[in-house]
């Protein structure tokens with residue numbers, strides 16, 4: 032019977048489940064969670080069997096190829112020979128070989144930091160090691176198959192297999208030289224056994240003496256045993272006299288090379304002037320792909336050698352990398368080389384590129400100019416550019432002596448692959464031979480040193496004591512072009528300074544005095560047509576200050592004004 036509906040009838044209030052109780056149940060009784068009702072949540076698709084899928088496989092790299100053997104006179108095919116493919120399956124992530132597969136085009140120039148570098152030329156040849164191992168293969172053969180306790184037992188005929196190893200009585204075998212007892216050996220052994228019982232101090236003494244005898248060398252031996260290659264101080268006087276060593280050859284630049292044109296009838300690059308002897312000697316070595324170290328004074332013509340290396344590699348359709356220590360020099364060389372090579376029959380204009388931190392121009396060019404740090408990063412990252420690299424030119428290589436950055440030159444020289452020829456350019460340094468010897472020993476290839484002390488631009492030293500006005504032309508020669516001291520010039524310079532100022536010369540100049548001095552000097556040089564000039568200041572702050580002062584006072588300077596280096 033339905034319940035009567037009246038105004039006073041009220042349903043009992045809904046009793047909500049206790050939230051605390053609900054949460055506890057949720058946390059404690061995990062089996063009630065819907066996730067466990069997998070029958071409702073999970074769907075299962077049975078796998079269909081596909082036998083034909085067994086026939087599918089990813090291609091493994093080809094390990095061998097067929098080489099056709101032809102008759103050289105008729106061209107008729109005589110035979111097919113299966114030859115192994117070098118570096119099959121090798122790539123930049125698993126191999127240091129030059130025959131590994133090239134990386135993607137985006138990584139051609141810079142490489143990638145997940146790449147292996149190419150095998151450095153200064154390391155022992157891995158292929159030579161491999162051939163040694165192959166020779167030794169017979170002694171390293173496995174005699175027990177992996178997973179088995181023992182190998183096969185053979186009878187004495189070496190062919191018939193048995194269940195038990197055959198015991199050969201070799202206790203007295205005159206055929207076996209090991210079985211012959213040497214009495215002298217036994218006596219010696221006994222003597223050493225007896226030595227054990229000597230007093231510990233004696234034993235200790237003899238052991239120290241032994242180790243001393245083992246590790247020390249006699250003076251004669253010292254000449255024979257190669258010492259470990261030191262990190263060189265390239266500008267420090269050498270203990271090696273300037274004569275040939277095992278790995279460095281000093282070329283004679285005192286006599287003219289009369290047969291130069293016969294030896295190189297078709298030069299890769301022609302010059303408007305007759306080459307100097309040191310340039311000819313260096314070029315002859317470049318043609319033979321020998322490492323060359325050119326040490327010559329500023330403006331002696333070192334760049335000529337670098338240009339020839341670039342031209343030679345462009346002729347061979349290979350590459351050259353020109354490294355310089357500073358970005359400003361790289362930029363300047365880029366401009367110079369573009370100009371040098373632009374008129375050639377082949378399109379060399381496009382064959383010069385620049386890679387620095389600021390610019391990347393024509394990165395796939397035949398001649399790339401970059402800072403040494405960029406080349407180091409390319410070598411570490413296994414850049415594919417190094418594959419067809421013929422020459423690497425190191426300008427101002429004496430930077431290897433630099434405390435902060437010298438290690439970069441060392442690393443690059445060590446990392447270069449063996450097929451690369453290095454051309455080192457430097458101002459004259461006292462130990463060229465020592466440096467070349469270090470390099471040659473590392474590469475196990477001779478380095479040819481070309482050294483000239485001639486200065487095409489004679490160096491003269493003057494003292495300038497003027498401050499403008501009547502003293503504006505006070506410039507006195509104190510060291511002439513033959514490196515002779517000019518006493519008279521020095522006296523005149525001393526006399527030209529008034530006594531109070533003369534005393535003040537020992538002290539520091541006031542900024543205003545310094546400004547007047549620089550201004551008077553530059554003015555004097557300008558009037559005597561001796562500009563441009565490079566002014567050295569040993570403090571950065573002073574350098575900025577002088578540059579600022581000069582740009583204010585010498586507004587009329589033509590041809591580019593003042594540049595800070």
Ligand SMILES: Nc1ncnc2c1ncn2[C@@H]1O[C@H](COP(=O)(O)OP(=O)(O)OP(=O)(O)O)[C@@H](O)[C@H]1O
Pocket residue numbers: 304305306307310327328329330331332333334335
């Ligand atoms: N054999 C030569 N005869 C005449 N002029 C030459 C000869 N060799 C080089 N030059 C010229 O001398 C100038 C300086 O040469 P280069 O720039 O090659 O010198 P460098 O030694 O490289 O100088 P730096 O030390 O500044 O690098 C250039 O103008 C070059 O054309």
